[in-house]
Amino acid sequence: MKNSAPIRVFLVEDSLVALTILKRILASSLEVDVVGTAPNGVEALERIPAAQPQVICTDLHMPKMDGLELTRRIMTDYPRPILVISTSVNTQEDSRNVFKLLQAGALDVFPKPNIDSLSDYEHIKHELINRIKVLAGVTVFTRHTSRTATVEPRTHPVSPKKKPEPFSPKPVSNSQFSIRNSPSLPKIVAIGASTGGPQALYAILKQLPANFPVPILCVQHISEGFLQGLVDWLAAECFLRVTIAQPGEFPKPGTVYFAPERQHLQLDTQGRLSTISTPAVSGHRPSVTALFQAVATCYPRSAVGILLTGMGRDGADGLQAIAQAGGTTIAQDEQTCVVFGMPKEAIALGAAQHILAIGEIAPMLLNRICYINSRHS
Template structure:
């Protein structure tokens, strides 16, 4: 068997969806489907024999659903899990994000047959995500949310990063994240009180259809109010804002939120860098920027703009990232004044800033 081969276990009760997934992964040189299961029970029985590199699971299945399977896998056979689901309604996405809280790494909309161009785009995106997630190391303790962990890890040494900390009173907190972001956002936002004296604006790269579920999940899990921004809103203290799907979020000269369907930046709309740069232009030294886990480099240039404007900048450290892409790029630019493990970011914000 070739070294580095990604061994896939597909868990899907729909014959049509299963056939489509098998078609997507067929003849991909670095991937092999080593097992298929119709529900969680069948998957658990297969895992010891097929030893998957990555499990792709549906959400709704008979006998044992995706959430129950994830909990069992993370307790018994820790393995990267990608949720491939058609559940984009709010009530279903609540369950999807509970799966992420239980230890699954990411979500992806279930591919559909249709226009050839749409199928090829979905196939390309799915293969790229599988390649990234297959290299992630997971542990049994990921069965519980990272937000419940006790902050004990020390900050990562900043090396050549400028560690002179801005002591200006912040007026806004801006956060960017991608792969692994929902879990990381929960860990950062959940400890913050509803009396937080500043607003928070966030950009999270997420598959189409899942944003409202993310917002609802965070809103029900945090003391802060979490909502989707509306054009012209002025950010209010104690409220967390996300841009609507496929919209950049910026702050104009009057301090209002501007939402636009502009061209992707660093491959993304919304873009973390677009948000960070607008915050740097308006708030200057009176902002805090936090860049969390994610693949690619979106947010790195934006965090550098914040640092150059005098804002406090924080990047998540490598050990606690699902994917150390975006923070790594920002650190390489010298844009992060603090490099912190995920479970130390909220305590740092509360104890040192707010």
């Protein structure tokens, strides 16, 4: 059998040191071919058409044209899967800007390797190349037309069906909703996501009002150093309070709690948040399955579990645990997933009671938990 052609990758990076390290890492793999580089967005736009890349890797901060404007231009004129390779920033403004690239159409973020990090070279190489391989199989499209990318992905698209245009959530106000009162209604929502998760979470959380009457617990698989940026971005974009979970706190309504980096998010016997560093579950820490199982135990018959886009099967067994405990379970549908892996595994188990497009998930939560005031209908 003839080997598949290597994935064509274009690098946009103004730091010569970082560019050299990235090229060295990618050159070590027969599965990847660096077909071009550029030191800024302006030159990248000039060179990309001739290079015909399948995946574009870009930094955030660059002269002449930064990564955010470049991403917008690529997604409008020349749509390709984009991986943001950036330092894990410490300022709130920079951390939000990294995730604005995802909002603009980039698919994932990865920490920029430096000389100090090369002691972990094999791990970085494995993670970066694996991330590129996943993105190479994703079908992307323009932001303003239905035209799909003109270059066929190296692997089969994650979904064989044409993907819809990006979902643009409509923000809501508290006045549109009143709270239901019933002991049988859900008392907590748990969400798990991986690749494509930040965009999917944004699409859901943006539609929920500040007075959403139950807490939301989240596990997002994300490169180390980027979690705070994700939290800051969502907090700035949504009405809900968004924070990283702190042990000992009782989950509050209208608040989104993210599992900390390298720790599972759990609930103790009193229903308080707990974080633990026990071994990985389903290959991950934090693990979606670990969270879902804890929620199923603490909130039998009154939890909603939502499994979003991502590679692998983390969360599938946990979603089944919520269903078996009498809760409500939702899996994102294939057409709106960036990677239809985790939801697919849950569906195969029979764990998903509802299979919904990303734009349908928040309305279902609102209809289950809140009354929609008729004057706003």
